[in-house]
Amino acid sequence: MIWNEEYETLPREALEALQLKRLKAQVARVHATVAYYRKKMEDAGVTPDDIQTLADIRLLPFTTKEDLRKNYPFGLFTVPMEKVVRIHASSGTTGKPTVVGYTKRDIEMWAELMTRTLSAAGVHSGDIVHNAYGYGLFTGGLGAHYGAENLGAAVIPISGGNTKRQIQIMQDFGSTVLLSTPSYALNIADAMADQGIDPATLKLRVGVFGAEPWSEAMREEIEQRLKIKAIDIYGLSEVMGPGVAAECIEEQKGLHIMEDHFLPEIVDPDTFAPLPLGEAGELVFTTLTKEAFPVIRYRTKDISRLIPDVCSCGRTFYRIPKITGRTDDMLIIRGVNVFPSQIEEVIMGVEGVEPHYQIVVEREGSLDKIEVQVEVSEAIFSDEVKSLEKLSKKLQTEIKDLLGISCTIKLVEPKTIQRSEGKAKRVIDNRKI
Ligand code: DLL
Numbered sequence: 001m002i003w004n005e006e007y008e009t010l011p012r013e014a015l016e017a018l019q020l021k022r023l024k025a026q027v028a029r030v031h032a033t034v035a036y037y038r039k040k041m042e043d044a045g046v047t048p049d050d051i052q053t054l055a056d057i058r059l060l061p062f063t064t065k066e067d068l069r070k071n072y073p074f075g076l077f078t079v080p081m082e083k084v085v086r087i088h089a090s091s092g093t094t095g096k097p098t099v100v101g102y103t104k105r106d107i108e109m110w111a112e113l114m115t116r117t118l119s120a121a122g123v124h125s126g127d128i129v130h131n132a133y134g135y136g137l138f139t140g141g142l143g144a145h146y147g148a149e150n151l152g153a154a155v156i157p158i159s160g161g162n163t164k165r166q167i168q169i170m171q172d173f174g175s176t177v178l179l180s181t182p183s184y185a186l187n188i189a190d191a192m193a194d195q196g197i198d199p200a201t202l203k204l205r206v207g208v209f210g211a212e213p214w215s216e217a218m219r220e221e222i223e224q225r226l227k228i229k230a231i232d233i234y235g236l237s238e239v240m241g242p243g244v245a246a247e248c249i250e251e252q253k254g255l256h257i258m259e260d261h262f263l264p265e266i267v268d269p270d271t272f273a274p275l276p277l278g279e280a281g282e283l284v285f286t287t288l289t290k291e292a293f294p295v296i297r298y299r300t301k302d303i304s305r306l307i308p309d310v311c312s313c314g315r316t317f318y319r320i321p322k323i324t325g326r327t328d329d330m331l332i333i334r335g336v337n338v339f340p341s342q343i344e345e346v347i348m349g350v351e352g353v354e355p356h357y358q359i360v361v362e363r364e365g366s367l368d369k370i371e372v373q374v375e376v377s378e379a380i381f382s383d384e385v386k387s388l389e390k391l392s393k394k395l396q397t398e399i400k401d402l403l404g405i406s407c408t409i410k411l412v413e414p415k416t417i418q419r420s421e422g423k424a425k426r427v428i429d430n431r432k433i
Contacts, residue, residue: 003119003151004112007260008315015316019263020054022288027051027060032293033078036071037296057263057286058274062297065098068238079292082417089137090237091330091337091403097137100237101292107146109289110240113258114147117246120256120315121208121231121250125152128203130175132166132184133211134335135159139241144179147243153177160184163191170202178207182214182222182230183336186366189225197356199227206249209231210242212332213324214431232322238298239285245320252409254307254319256371261289264318265297269327272299280305280328283320301328329427331361333368336405340426343372346398352380352391356417363431370407372399378414 002008010018028048030037041047046059068076076083085104089097102110123129129148133140141159148155156173156211158166160180168186169175178185185207192199204226210233222230234255235244244262245255257264265284266275275281283304287294303326331338340359347357354375362369374395380387392409399407418425 001119001122001124002314003116003203004256008116008256008258008317010316012316015259016054018260022055022260023263024048024051024052024386026264026286026288026290027296030078030296034076036067036075040067054263057265057297060286060296062272062284062299064299065238068098069096072096074101076295077101077292078294079103084292086142087137088139088142088237088241090139091339091342100139103291106240106291106293109149109219109261110143110243111146113151113240113243113261114143116207116258117148117233117243118144118151118153118177120246120248120313121177121233122206122210122229122249123148123153127151127153127176128174129153129155129177129179130158130166130170130173130204130275132158132160132178132180132188133154133242137213138335139235139237140179140181140335143235143241143243144208148179153365161238163188164195167192167195167197170204171197174203176203176205178226180202180207180209181211182209182218183212183334183363183366183368185209185226185230186218187224189222190365193225199225204228205232211335213433214322215324218433219312233271234320234323236300236302238295239287240290244285248311248313248315250313250433251311253311254321255351256315256317256319257306257309259317261287263288263305264320266304267299269303277306277308283323301326301330303327304396324433331359331370331427333361333370333405333428336403338370338403338405342403344426346395346402347372347374350391350395350398352377352387353395353411354414356419358417359427361427361429361431363433368431370405371410372407373410373417375414375417376411381413 031048040061044061083103084101086102089099135141144175206229208231219230235242244357245257247255263286266281269282283300283302285298304320356375358373360371396411
């Protein structure tokens with residue numbers, strides 16, 4: 001069902017007029033309230049008055065994770081803290097996370113967009129929504145929660161983990177909708193198989209999955225094994241959280257971008273020049289209505305393209321195909337964003353290891369496993385086994401503390417990790433997603 005017929009089916013001309021009006025107001029507000037943005041605009045020789053058409057957005061400078069990091073934690077908020085009612089955060093390229101804030105109206109807008117998203121997936125009031133996205137600083141749990149409540153569905157705020165209990169609750173409460181990362185959905189399917197539970201005996205009808213890349217093959221597997229329809233949703237915390245773009249159950253061919261709130265662009269990942277409509281490149285978003293934390297031309301590093309044809313479901317918003325690649329080296333391990341540079345930072349801070357390492361990612365069953373191979377110094381290597389074990393434990397604990405993910409450590413002899421002749425190959429990703 002189309003939740004907001006008025007906006008989701010706007011003819012392109014009216015949509016663009018609305019976008020332009022909102023863009024002008026947003027740029028003027030950001031310019032007036034944040035010195036950092038004002039300076040960037042001045043350096044680029046552009047003022048809010050220069051924005052007369054949607055294409056003029058190209059005059060504005062980009063925003064990146066680096067800008068967020070430089071202004072950690074609240075430097076890019078455009079409202080005083082009295083107006084902020086929620087704070088979320090996600091991984092940055094170094095130790096510091098990127099922090100985002102929301103006003104009351106932002107939360108309402110987000111709930112509306114997540115409601116549209118769930119509605120597009122065929123979720124309705126009367127549904128029992130099993131929300132296994134993580135609750136916490138991650139935007140997945142609470143973002144989806146507010147949308148499901150706004151839709152009038154009954155939410156089970158189960159969050160991630162404790163799979164056995166998840167299945168028990170699904171059986172006992174009669175969950176009809178599963179919200180989780182696609183890899184966790186497969187994990188649940190594995191656990192059901194282990195316990196001899198036939199998913200057909202459950203009431204699950206549809207799953208709304210996102211927060212990490214997943215292929216059509218993985219969709220098929222989830223659909224077959226859990227006996228549900230699997231719908232893709234996309235989002236990122238810097239822009240809002242889940243609900244930036246959503247697939248419709250009618251077509252399942254691309255995700256509709258909530259274009260009345262986010263203006264998408266596709267740029268060349270090397271030159272950052274705008275690409276013609278339909279060509280693949282880096283996805284860039286400008287928020288049009290956000291109050292506490294608007295972003296201007298935020299470079300997502302996700303590779304995509306815009307599909308301009310009007311979908312048979314009736315929604316007029318441009319679509320993006322499933323996102324399968326990024327322009328940087330960010331890994332998503334069990335739903336957690338991980339930059340190799342964060343692991344490097346830990347390694348650099350531990351005595352006895354060399355700055356030569358490699359990260360190997362595997363998918364065993366449906367679980368992502370990561371192994372960090374690190375060279376140790378000659379002195380440590382010839383030392384007793386006990387000190388090697390201690391070192392390995394230390395690395396493991398520090399990585400877990402920083403990133404919240406468990407990994408195995410393999411300490412290797414000095415000079416065994418292949419030296420690069422150009423860019424070091426830090427990551428070997430053997431997952432077949
Ligand atoms: O993952 C928000 C979210 C929560 C989306 C729940 C969907 C469901 P971040 O932690 O900031 O936010 O990570 C954002 O995750 O730039 C993509 O690289 C990746 N990503 C998110 N959704 C998808 C998807 C949340 N459906 C980063 N397909 C993004 C592929 C996705 N990648």
